[in-house]
Amino acid sequence: MMTFPLAPGSTIGILGGGQLGRMLALAAARLGLDVVIYTPDEDSPASRVVRETLVAPYDEPVSLAAFARLCDVVTYEFENVPAATVDSLIALGADVAPGPKALAVAQDRVSEKTYLNSVGAPTVAFAAIDAPADIPAAAQALGHPCLLKTRREGYDGKGQTWIEKLADEAAAYQTIGAKPAILEARADFVRELSVIAARGRDGETAIYPLGENHHEGGVLRRTVAPAAADQALFDQAERIALQIMDGLDYVGVIGVELFQLADGQLLVNEIAPRVHNTGHWTQDGCAVDQFEQHIRAIAGWPLGSTAALARVEMLNLLGEEVDTWPKLAADPDARLHLYGKRETVPGRKMAHVNRMRGPL
Structure with a gap:
């Protein structure tokens, strides 16, 4: 032992x-x-x-x-x-660590949303889709447009398609590869946020400031953090993260992607039981970054400070954008993180750069 x-x-x-x-x-x-x-x-x-x-x-x-x-x-x-x-x-x-329960929940989108709702973490309305015949009734209940996603795998916008109207329903199941799926109601959000949180072996928790995320083509493009947010919004995000981690008896760092609605309510889009792309800004913007925090948590060490030291804009470098590394390396406001991938593929995450945007 x-x-x-x-x-x-x-x-x-x-x-x-x-x-x-x-x-x-x-x-x-x-x-x-x-x-x-x-x-x-x-x-x-x-x-x-x-x-x-x-x-x-x-x-x-x-x-x-x-x-x-x-x-x-x-x-x-x-x-x-x-x-x-x-x-x-x-x-x-x-x-x-994290344990098998967290993995099982995160690997299946229906299980994930069912779990989230069970611990009081709100999500959009959804329906399980096991066959094409399940789509019409579910789409009628959820309303058009609605989003069809594979239950398993799929990332960065892959394995999903929008059903904009009745005529789109027949082809949607084939579009995602004819796999078991989830149909989600559209979230009428004003911005996408995320919270990176950690939980230690003794139940100690640590929450990072909110990040505001911008996607292009289903792929995270940039994160700005700490996001402009009042204490009430942060408290809401913190409460959601704590409910999720406590229910899973979680150990490690977790990423929680959020939709902010016009009335200020937060809905959980999805969770990732690991360090997360939207937390890369912490490498240059926080006292202890998400990677060290995860190692501390799983090793049973005390958790470190999540205090933000500066405003940061994290930008993913995709494909041949990584070839700009000499210019980025010469930029005094940029902190370049190259991934060491041998092959450059269009759209592939090759690196990220954290730009320092001034003091808090």
Whole structure:
């Protein structure tokens, strides 16, 4: 049985080798912790900054057993890691944080919204869609336009389509790949916000200032933080985050995406049981960033300060935009974070830049 807090020199295991795993590993290194990555991908961004990498499928039992032996605690950098992988690691005696309940909730959009409503975190109205025949009645109840999304997977605008009118219903199911889906009512929001929150092993919590997010084509383009918000709005977001984390007995950092309605009410769009793109601004804008905070939480350390030190605008660099790195590196107001990806693909997140926008 692992004893917490983990001492410096202990080993953090991370499922996934992408940029979030890379930034988590760098944060762990600053705290004197070693990292082992488990990923099916050769030469992943995270693998080049860690002590060791196991390259194997997520369902390979011998490699999973070796991973469990190497690690004092295991976490994940993306929520679509197979649930069976986490179950196998727990059966092998590994401590996995966040736990399997958070993963199960986040992997299925119907389960997610059902859970959120059960703990008092409001969402748009929705209906489960198991077959094309379910769409007409659900769309009539929710009203047009409504949004059809796959229940599982899908990110950055993928796996979803708007049903603007009755005539669109027949083709919508095929458009998303003929998969089990969720139909969501349209949210009449005035802006998109997010809150990054953390919960430790002892129930200690820490909440970051709100970020205001702007998307293009379903992909996060930029986040401005701290967002202009009064105390009542922040208190509402904090209450929602705490209800979500307490209900999951959560350990780690979580991202909660929110819609702000015209009357000031917040609705939860979705949650991510991991560090989150909308929290990247904390790397240069907060006393303790989201990556260090996650490592602190899963290692059983005290949580760090979430105080904002400056106003920050985070901009994602997609595809060939990363080629502007020399100019960005010369900008005294820019803090460049390159992900170390070998191949530039149009629309792919290659880096982000945090621009300092002055004192609070």
